Structure formats: C-alpha cells, structure tokens
Amino acid sequence: MAASAASATDFAVDRPYALSAHEVERALRTDGDGLSSDEAAARLDAVGPNLLPEPERTPAWRRFLSHFNDTLIYILLGAAAIKAVMGDWLDFWVIMAVAVINAVIGFVQEGRAEKALAGIRGMLSADATARRSGAWTTIPAADLVPGDLVRLAPGDKVPADLRLTSVAQLRIEEAALTGESVPSSKEVGAVSEDAGVGDRASMAFSGTIVSAGQGSGIVTATGENTEIGKIQALVGAAGSLTTPLTKQLDAFGRVLTLVILGMAAVMMLIGRYLHDMPLPELISATIGFAVAAIPEGLPALVTITLAIGVQQMARRNAITRKLPAVEALGSVTTVCSDKTGTLTKNEMTVRTMVTPVARYEVSGLGYDPTGEITPAGGGDLAALLAVADLCNDAHLDESESGGWTLVGEPTEGALKVVAMKGGAVDTRAQRIGVVPFDSAYKFMATLVEAPDGSRAILVKGAPDRLLERSLTQRGADGSEPLNIAFWEGAIDDLSAQGLRVLAAARKATRAGDVTVDDLVDLEFLGLWGIVDPPRPEAIEAIADCHAAGIDVKMITGDHAGTALAISREMGLVSGDDAPVLTGAELEAMSQDELAKVVQDVDVYARTSPEHKIRIVRALQSRGEVVAMTGDGVNDAPALTRADVGIAMGIKGTEATKEAAEIVLADDNFATIRSAIREGRRIYDNLRKSVVFLLPTNGAQSLVILVAVVFGLTLPLTPVQVLWVNMVTAVTLSLALAYEPAEPGIMRRPPRGSGGSIVGGRELGFVLLVSLLIGGATLAVFGISLASGTDLAVARTEAVTMLALGQLAYLLNCRFLTRSSLTFDVFRGNPAIGWSALALIVLQLVYAYAPFMNSLFGSEPLTITGWLLPIAFSIGIFLAVEVLKAMRRAGDKSADTATLYASA
Structure with a gap:
C-alpha cells in the first residue's frame, strides 16, 4: 500500500x-x-x-446564561417580573442585580474541564x-x-x-x-x-x-x-457531578415554590369567595403576598456565605476554585488519596541498615540531615556509610531559611542524608573512575582514592546482583565467608515492611580505572531499607477522619507490598491480612463486581488512570460522596469525576490543579482533614442562615395573608417588604456565616447527601417562628392603630417589630441544638454584635431620615413607639427557646425509643 x-x-x-x-x-x-x-x-x-x-468550547454567552438555570434564580426572576408588572422599577433593578451578580460569580469560577485539558x-x-x-x-x-x-x-x-x-x-x-x-x-x-x-x-x-x-x-x-x-x-x-448543596438547594427551591403557589391560590380563593373582593384588588394583594414570601436574598446569602468560607479555608492552605466545593467537603464520606507526596513526604529516607554485625535504626525524615543512628556503629557501619557517601551523584543544598533541597535522584539523596547523619561525609576522597548505573546490571560503582593513597571500588545496587558478585562479607573481625541465607532473610524482612532495599559492597584495588568486569569477588557490606516516610500529621488526620465516619482509601502506583506496609503504618488498615486490590485484579472485574467490594478495600496498588475513575464511580454507585486527591496528570480524570477534586499545589501538575475544585497549598493530607471540618462548619452555618432568613419572609407573607383573609388594612406596603428583606439579609443573615464550629463537629458521621437543606422538622420550626413574629407584628400594628396613631406610624412600628424580632431570633439561631439562654450567646462571634449595631443604625435611618420617609413611607417614632416592638422581641426570644427545648426533649425521647427497640 x-x-x-x-x-x-x-x-x-x-x-x-x-x-x-x-x-x-x-x-x-x-x-x-x-x-x-x-x-x-x-x-x-x-x-x-x-x-x-x-475541546469543543461552549460560547461564553451560553455559559453565562446557564447560571440562571436554577430553581431559586427562577423564583428571583419571577419576583423581578412581578415588580416590573407592578411598576416598582427600583425593586425590579435591585432584584435583577442580585441575580446578575450571582451569575457573574459562577461564570468567573467555572471552566475547570476546559482548563484541565489545556493544562x-x-x-x-x-x-x-x-x-x-x-x-x-x-x-x-x-x-x-x-x-x-x-x-x-x-x-x-x-x-x-x-x-x-x-x-x-x-x-x-x-x-x-x-x-x-x-x-x-x-x-x-x-x-x-x-x-x-x-x-x-x-x-x-x-x-x-x-x-x-x-x-x-x-x-x-x-x-x-x-x-x-x-x-x-x-x-x-469523566463528567462532573452536582454537589450535595446544589441538589439540596434545588429540592428546597422546588418545595418553596410549591408552598408559595399553593398559599397564593388559597388566599385568592378565600378573598374571592369568602370576602367577594374585586378581582384586580385581589390579584394585586396576591402579587404582594408572593413578593413577601419569595426569599430573594437567599441566593446572595448562599453565595456570600460560601465566599466567606473560601477566604477562611485559604488561611488553612486550602485554595478553593469552585464555590460549592466548600460545602461539598462537609458531606464527604470517602477520601481517595494518592500516596506519594500527600500521605507521604515524597522524600526518600533510609529507615533501617543491616550489616553482618548488627541492625541499625535511623531517625529523622526527608532530606533534613538531622537524626540519629542507633545503636552507635563501629567499623561495619562506617564502611556502609562510606559507600552511601562516595558511590553517589546526588548532593544537598541548604537554604538560608534552614531547609534542604536535593539535587539528584531521591534514592541517592536518601543515602547522602544517612551518610551525613552518621558523620561519614568525606570531602578529601577523590573519585577516579565510575561505572554508571545501568538497568541491565542494576548497580553503580565508583573507584575512590583515600587521602593515604589507598584505593577501593565502592558498589551500590540491587541486593541480588551484588550477592551474585560477592565472595565475602564484612564481619566483626574483618572479612568472613558470605552468608547467603542470612542476607536473603534480611532482604525479605525489609521488603515485607514496604522498604525499598539496596545493598553495598566494596573491593580493595590498585587499578587506575574500573569496569564492570572488575566487579567480582566483592566484600558484601550490608543493606539499606529506604522508604518514602508517612507524614506524621497525616497519620493523625486519618485517625480524625475515621472518628468522623469518613473512610480513607489509598490509591497508588506502588507495588502491593509497599502500599500495604505504608497503609498499616498510617493506620489506614490493621493486620497483615487487609485486602489489597491491584490494577491487574481490578482489570479482571466488571464494574458491578467492583462496586460490591469497593467499600471493603482501603488499599489499591499498581493502578492506572482508568482504574481510578472506576473506583470513584463504584464508590458513588454505593451512595458515597467522594473526595479524590492527586498531583500527576494521571489523576486529572478521577479528580474531574469525583464529587470534590483536590490537587496538590506544590508538586501537582497544572492539568491536575485545573481539574480540581480545591488546591492544597502545602500538599498535606492533614489540610484535607481541616478543609472537611471547615466544610462541615460552613454547611452548619449555611443551614442556620437559611433557618434564620425564612421566618422573615414567612412572617411578612403571614401578615399580608391574614390582612387579606380578614379584610384588614395591609400592615406593610410592598416597598416596606423589600426593605425588611434587604436589611435583615445584608446585616443579620451574614453574621451567622462567621459562627465557630459546633462542639464535636468531627465526631459525628457525615450527613446524607439527599433531601432538602431544610428538613421537615426545621420547616415546621420555621413556620412556628413565622407565626410568632408575624403575630407580634400584627399585634403591634393593631395596638398602634387602636391608640390613635397614623397609618404610616403604625406601619413603621410594624417594620421595626419585624426587624427587632429577627434580631432576637438571630440569637436563638446561634445554637439550634442547645439553649441560647446563656452568656455564650454574646461571645465567640464578633460579627453578631456588629450586625446588630448595623441593623439598629439602619432602622434609625429608616425611621428618622427624611429621604427614607419619602422613599419608604415611614414616619419618625416616639420613645413609646419603640417600647412595644422591644417588649415583643424579648417575648419572641423566650418563646423560641421554649420551642427549642421541646425539640430537644423530643429528640431524646426518639433516641431512647430507638435504643430500646434495638435492645
């Protein structure tokens, strides 16, 4: 052809x-x-x-518009459309600004797949x-x-x-x-x-x-x-998955939409058939109710809360590239971690040395030459360390800050470091010849001349190759016959510990050069056991993850024995019979077969990129929320597929960083633990914020609903509704984003990834609080009108009641699972005090600034006009605490019933 x-x-x-x-x-x-x-x-x-x-690129305009494809944004746009129909153009532009800002933030944050391919x-x-x-x-x-x-x-x-x-x-x-x-x-x-x-x-x-x-x-x-x-x-x-928060917000938005539409329909039926209200007036009142019920500040609240979390995580060396990933970490049930550089230091270290005389243990980690060799050695160890120093092409550089940098290969760096620890570095010896490392021979040799003129061939390499070429060994009293059985047992022992084993030998000579043919009849000196040591902080972090109900799985390209030994040392598995799944075994499995065993296997060895994606998918098919770490380009597909992709910032490739949602600035597994803790805290605070925000809308819509149903004067105008929503969302709602973590946050299991962000019990709680605040607002409005005040003054008192009632409820929401009747409610979160002050200042401006009186129809209040809202706010705080106590009592009864049932 x-x-x-x-x-x-x-x-x-x-x-x-x-x-x-x-x-x-x-x-x-x-x-x-x-x-x-x-x-x-x-x-x-x-x-x-x-x-x-x-890659085929999606047009920028289409990517931008895709950020409006969200249930809550639909509600927001619906509110804006209603405002436009009503001719309230100020309200329309405020709501549209919130929607557009939300879309802009999402647009800027997106594009990880395209950038990963470019990387x-x-x-x-x-x-x-x-x-x-x-x-x-x-x-x-x-x-x-x-x-x-x-x-x-x-x-x-x-x-x-x-x-x-x-x-x-x-x-x-x-x-x-x-x-x-x-x-x-x-x-x-x-x-x-x-x-x-x-x-x-x-x-x-x-x-x-x-x-x-x-x-x-x-x-x-x-x-x-x-x-x-x-x-x-x-x-x-690989495709990407929606985060648990996105799913929950979608579910919550759908429920909220149905509730608002249902209540609006009921209100129209009651107004039409019970009070025979004129249709135009009824439609106008219904639109006002819908505007009051829609939490237009919720998307902005979620975005800002997550953005605050991004800043706080960055201080803990976790850089977030996609906002929802901040919260998604809090729902992680399984962390799949690469070994090299994440669980380990990626700095080879000699841990054990064996000579015919003794076994030596070496302390210290990485390329820092600080450490000790125990027990202190004699001539047998000195000869072994001399080979580590002189049969070596690597060297270490110390920086001004005291850190050490390797120039050369990691294994040779480990030998150079152990020579420095043993004080065996000899700058006077002169290299005369060299046999470079060759994969065919699997050893390296140097011809070295000492200051006294004596010469020796120093050899390091694979133990089996050096044993084949050795005739004797260095014993306590000098040269002695080679004990093959002893060395084979020592090699097996070190290998079983997951150590990479190298051997050393030497031969006295007077030659002026060295070749491979000279490397016979050697004197065997001993063995080095080398490991990429676990990060001490990673061991602690794995224990914390297990305590938090999070499985940690190690996926590595290393051999099964090395992977199992390291995983035992790190506390990932216990015992010698822990299952290890290799890439070859995984290749022989169907995806269904893998899904059946994937939760029971914590160590995967000799894996390929395809295997990593299969493992992630198998875990996700079992309902797991998976975080995947990686640094090489081979990890990029699995990071893209995982619920949360975590890349190494120091040693990671650009492709991996672009594929990930989170980048670790310190390449440390312990930072993942901290990020998961932060994700849980952020979710807790987001939930508190939503539970806090909803009664604002619930109370307002209730006030309008009651007024329509009973034919009363509306206590609030639509623009006053917008004011209350805006002032509470901008001040009080954001304060809860700064709440510290709840006690025992890393001792509880991960939350389920399904359902709504506000469950049925919380929704019932929100409705009861809405009744309290709404009832108090109606009471203040009615009492004010009954005392002979103007309608504008009564409405100003009603708005003040809503604002102060929300402030009281904010203190209740700081501790949803325990009592707020404690001085702790005023401590631990300075944002609470500042937001309360901001609310009061804004409410004073609302009541007393002439331009605000003109814009919102408010009127200045007398001292008496403030007393009633303040008194009712204190009553709301105490009433909500009673509701919380009843909930706690119900939870304890349920737990007791479950305990007896299981017994």
Whole structure:
C-alpha cells in the first residue's frame, strides 16, 4: 500500500511494549535510518499532527446564561417580573442585580474541564530530535509520526510514545503519569502483554521527562493516541457531578415554590369567595403576598456565605476554585488519596541498615540531615556509610531559611542524608573512575582514592546482583565467608515492611580505572531499607477522619507490598491480612463486581488512570460522596469525576490543579482533614442562615395573608417588604456565616447527601417562628392603630417589630441544638454584635431620615413607639427557646425509643 493512500489505522501497533524492537520496526515499516522526508509528510497527512485536540468550547454567552438555570434564580426572576408588572422599577433593578451578580460569580469560577485539558496539552514537548533521511535533525514535536526514530537525552521531555530501541542507563521521571515516586529504569527487552503503564520498561511516554542516561526509540503513537492523550479523553468523558448543596438547594427551591403557589391560590380563593373582593384588588394583594414570601436574598446569602468560607479555608492552605466545593467537603464520606507526596513526604529516607554485625535504626525524615543512628556503629557501619557517601551523584543544598533541597535522584539523596547523619561525609576522597548505573546490571560503582593513597571500588545496587558478585562479607573481625541465607532473610524482612532495599559492597584495588568486569569477588557490606516516610500529621488526620465516619482509601502506583506496609503504618488498615486490590485484579472485574467490594478495600496498588475513575464511580454507585486527591496528570480524570477534586499545589501538575475544585497549598493530607471540618462548619452555618432568613419572609407573607383573609388594612406596603428583606439579609443573615464550629463537629458521621437543606422538622420550626413574629407584628400594628396613631406610624412600628424580632431570633439561631439562654450567646462571634449595631443604625435611618420617609413611607417614632416592638422581641426570644427545648426533649425521647427497640 502506498503511504500516500494510507490511513491512521495503518500505523497503529497493538501492545508495542510486548513486541521486540525489530518487530515494531517491521510493523511500522522503518529502520535505523528513520523515515524519509517524503514518507514522514505522507504519514503526517494520514495520522494528523502530534497534538492533543482542542475541546469543543461552549460560547461564553451560553455559559453565562446557564447560571440562571436554577430553581431559586427562577423564583428571583419571577419576583423581578412581578415588580416590573407592578411598576416598582427600583425593586425590579435591585432584584435583577442580585441575580446578575450571582451569575457573574459562577461564570468567573467555572471552566475547570476546559482548563484541565489545556493544562494537559501544555505538558507536550515543543520539539524533538528525530532521524530523517539518515541524519539527525531537530523538528517540531507536532510533526512527529509513527515510525519516526527519536533520540532522548537528560532533561528532554519525551515528545511522543516511543518503543525504545537502545538505552544507556536511561531513567525517566514518570510520576505525573504513573504516580511512581522514583524514576523508572528503561530497557530494550519486551515485557508482558498484561503489564501496566508503570511496568512497561520498554516504552517512553509522551510528556514524561528524562532524568538520566540516553536512549532512542520508534514513535508508536502520537497526539490523542498516546497515553497522555487517552487521559485527556478520560478527562473530557469523566463528567462532573452536582454537589450535595446544589441538589439540596434545588429540592428546597422546588418545595418553596410549591408552598408559595399553593398559599397564593388559597388566599385568592378565600378573598374571592369568602370576602367577594374585586378581582384586580385581589390579584394585586396576591402579587404582594408572593413578593413577601419569595426569599430573594437567599441566593446572595448562599453565595456570600460560601465566599466567606473560601477566604477562611485559604488561611488553612486550602485554595478553593469552585464555590460549592466548600460545602461539598462537609458531606464527604470517602477520601481517595494518592500516596506519594500527600500521605507521604515524597522524600526518600533510609529507615533501617543491616550489616553482618548488627541492625541499625535511623531517625529523622526527608532530606533534613538531622537524626540519629542507633545503636552507635563501629567499623561495619562506617564502611556502609562510606559507600552511601562516595558511590553517589546526588548532593544537598541548604537554604538560608534552614531547609534542604536535593539535587539528584531521591534514592541517592536518601543515602547522602544517612551518610551525613552518621558523620561519614568525606570531602578529601577523590573519585577516579565510575561505572554508571545501568538497568541491565542494576548497580553503580565508583573507584575512590583515600587521602593515604589507598584505593577501593565502592558498589551500590540491587541486593541480588551484588550477592551474585560477592565472595565475602564484612564481619566483626574483618572479612568472613558470605552468608547467603542470612542476607536473603534480611532482604525479605525489609521488603515485607514496604522498604525499598539496596545493598553495598566494596573491593580493595590498585587499578587506575574500573569496569564492570572488575566487579567480582566483592566484600558484601550490608543493606539499606529506604522508604518514602508517612507524614506524621497525616497519620493523625486519618485517625480524625475515621472518628468522623469518613473512610480513607489509598490509591497508588506502588507495588502491593509497599502500599500495604505504608497503609498499616498510617493506620489506614490493621493486620497483615487487609485486602489489597491491584490494577491487574481490578482489570479482571466488571464494574458491578467492583462496586460490591469497593467499600471493603482501603488499599489499591499498581493502578492506572482508568482504574481510578472506576473506583470513584463504584464508590458513588454505593451512595458515597467522594473526595479524590492527586498531583500527576494521571489523576486529572478521577479528580474531574469525583464529587470534590483536590490537587496538590506544590508538586501537582497544572492539568491536575485545573481539574480540581480545591488546591492544597502545602500538599498535606492533614489540610484535607481541616478543609472537611471547615466544610462541615460552613454547611452548619449555611443551614442556620437559611433557618434564620425564612421566618422573615414567612412572617411578612403571614401578615399580608391574614390582612387579606380578614379584610384588614395591609400592615406593610410592598416597598416596606423589600426593605425588611434587604436589611435583615445584608446585616443579620451574614453574621451567622462567621459562627465557630459546633462542639464535636468531627465526631459525628457525615450527613446524607439527599433531601432538602431544610428538613421537615426545621420547616415546621420555621413556620412556628413565622407565626410568632408575624403575630407580634400584627399585634403591634393593631395596638398602634387602636391608640390613635397614623397609618404610616403604625406601619413603621410594624417594620421595626419585624426587624427587632429577627434580631432576637438571630440569637436563638446561634445554637439550634442547645439553649441560647446563656452568656455564650454574646461571645465567640464578633460579627453578631456588629450586625446588630448595623441593623439598629439602619432602622434609625429608616425611621428618622427624611429621604427614607419619602422613599419608604415611614414616619419618625416616639420613645413609646419603640417600647412595644422591644417588649415583643424579648417575648419572641423566650418563646423560641421554649420551642427549642421541646425539640430537644423530643429528640431524646426518639433516641431512647430507638435504643430500646434495638435492645
């Protein structure tokens, strides 16, 4: 087939990692000279450029209008339409401003999926070194095609998926793709067909970075067909879920709409058929009732409360990119966490050393050389530490602030640190020769000359490879025969603890150079047990999450043994028989089978991006509200799918940050615990605010309803209704957003994600409070008129009664589950005092400022005119406390009945 007539499928190779390099060359019709320029151009026409496709973008105007597609916004727009019909244009523009501001905030916050895809596209290499027509040349990475031969050097970003054809100590940093905390060593040989991405040593993947060595490979996939391209497709297909708060507000809005329409219909029937009111007058009164009943301040209240929560979470190193995620954290039932860098420090640390003489434990974490080796060692330990120091290419830099930064590979950094802890750093020794690390040999060697002129070959590497080349071991009295059984037992013991095991050996020599052939008849010195240590604060945070009824699951690219050992140490699981599900086992399961076991498994190992999404979906199918953490681009699809995506701010990729709702500024799991606590507090306060706000509308609508039903003079005009709504929403409602957390907030189980934000019992409570405040307002209005005051003065007293009644009720709402008859009601939240002061000042302006008298039809009040509203407000406070006490007594009776029933 001519290349010019070819299609993209003609250049697709299935499982190239499981084929030999020669088989891949033959399948892609290429050789060691690479493609000709004409052939490459023809293939480029067939497969397209090596770029990730741009997502289909929704027009900005449509995205903006989508923020009006909300039940509460419908109510708000309905109120504005009613105001326009009534000709109250001031009220109309105020209500419309609230709706537009809400939409603008949502519009600015949105777009995470599109930005995530843009972040992934930004990971691709800009250019590549390819062999074209027998010569090496630098070309744009976008021009690469399957069959191109590409060369890799340290620091290069791999430009496409490559089947490696030659390697020289090639190691590639693949953490962003696989989650592995150390660079992956590459080799030319084929691997198993069922090997996961992290085990495909014969491949180099687009977007990863060459950390050491050199190599070359044949391009097997470009653009959307690469592994990173598949992840982009997963991000686009993952879909996002509505948050629990969004669901609850929608449910609440629907119920509220039905209640308002139902009551309006009843009022019209009563007015028409009981009092035979004229139809135009009845319609006008009904519209006034609907305006009074609609809580137009609720969307703004929710938005502002969440915005305040965003600011407070930012102070705790949790940066929120999407407002509803603040509250969604409070309903999380399961946290799926990456291991490296989140639960652990992502700083390799030597924890244990074994010599033929003794076993040594090492304290301290990470790259800070502060720590001790116990017990204090002798000559056996000194030889082991000398290899850690001198057979090493890494070094540590201390910053002015006292922190330490590694320059080099994490494993070598860990060895350098343990040498510093043991005081074994020797700046006088001189390196004469080196055998670089090679994945084929799995060891590194240096030829070192001491100040006295003696020379030795120092070797570090895989224990099995060094044992094969060793003849003796360093004992207490010098050299002794090698004890293979002892070392195999020590290796198994360290591996069972989840430690990465490296070995050290040495050989005295007088040679002037060193080669692989010289590395025989070595003296075996000992072992290092290396681990990426758990964050101490993460261990405590996991315990707190368990106490709060939140499951924590670790999903990692590490091997099952390492994952289980770390999870035991962190308190995620207990015992050696805790279930671990590997990517290969998960691959063999259907989604239904996974859903049956997903809640019982807390450790997942050797996972791929597809596996992470499947785990999240399985948990969600069981009713779990899932928070997912991640830092690599491989985590972006699962973060998009999760109820709350949490990205690492320090070590996370841009794609991951853009896919997440929350970014951790300190990459610390303990911050997630704090954010969940903050989310619960915010939800509590939001609920308090809604329960507080609704009686304002309930009392106002009740006053109008009673007036219509009994044929009385309206105690409030529509513009006065708007004033009360505005003044209480702007002052008192926001005060509850600053309430501190309730006692024991992290010792209670997560709330259910369904239902309404205000349940049936709270709605009944709201109606009773509405009756109290509405009844008090009618009483004040009636008493004022009966005493001979003008209608305007009586209405001003009624408005004052509503405002002061809400202020009294605010104190009741501070403690919904306990009594407010305590001095604590005046402490702990300075916003309460300031908002109360603001309300009183605004009410004084309302009553005494001439322009307000003209605008709202108010009149100045005498001292007597204030006494009645104040007295009734105190009575409301006490009456509500009685209602709260009755609720608490009912809750205790229900709990007792449940206890006896279960017994």
